[in-house]
Amino acid sequence: MLSLLNQYSQSRLAWFLLFFSTLSFEITALYFQHGLGLAPCTLCIYQRCAILGIMLASIIGLIAPKYTIIRLIGIFIWLFSAYKGFTLAIFHAHLQFEPNLSDTCSINVQFPTWLPLDIWFPSLFNAYGSCADKIWTFLTIEMSQWMIIIFACYIITGLAILVSQFFSAPKASIWSK
Template sequence: MLSLLNQYSRGRVAWFLLFLSTFIFEITALYFQHGLGLAPCTLCIYQRCAIYGIMLGSLIGLIAPSKLIFRLAGILVWLFSAIKGFNLAMFHAHLQFEPNLGDTCAINVQFPSWLALNEWLPSMFNAYGSCADKIWSFLTIEMSQWMIIIFACYLLVSLVILFSQLFSPNKKSIWSK
């Protein structure tokens, strides 16, 4: 099984599917913001950036998936972004379901000066909602809880794919070049 996953990670199809999943989540987030008029909070914007990080990892892996350095770089960017996103989603859910007077989120997003996304693309990266508001739910699960599930899946899969790199790939597979 792990040899098969190693083989999948050496092909572009798996990396493209990772890219496609992040692209769909980003399009969905933009639809929620602009189509449905749901105001994103700072934690929503930071989680969106974590999804972009996973997307970046997929693009790194797409460059040359047969080369170990590109695979590992892509997996590590993916893993780091999934961990950051998971932690942000957990904190977001904590603010919504276990409010504490000491726990708050910033009113404005704070990006480094060399990456001022909120100034370059304000329609995508400016926050004008409250982190404590529960503005959307599906199947009785709030958006912050869905983000925990999404990032947990990305995190789990990235760990399995990273671990699979220790095993030699299958020699013959439909996923190879």
């Protein structure tokens, strides 16, 4: 099974599927914000950036999936972004379900001075909602909980792909075309 995952990771199709999944989540987030009028909070914006990090990893993997070093760079960026998003989603759920006066989130997003996304793209990266508000539920699960599930899936898949890199792919491959 791990050699099969290694084989998949060497194909552009697999990296494109990763790209497509992140693009779908970004489009969904923008629809929630602009279509449904749901106000994103600071943690929502940071989680959106974590998804963009996974998207960047998929683009790196798409460039040259046959080269191990390129794949590993993509996988490590993927895992780092998924881990950061997971911790942000956990904290977001904590703020919603276990409110504590000492735990708060900032009103304004804080990007590095060399990458002021909130200034460059204010309609995408400005936060004007409260982190403690529960504004969207699907199947009785809040958005912050869905993000925990989504990032956990990205971490588990990324770890499986990373471990598979230590197993050789079969010589005959349907993905090498």
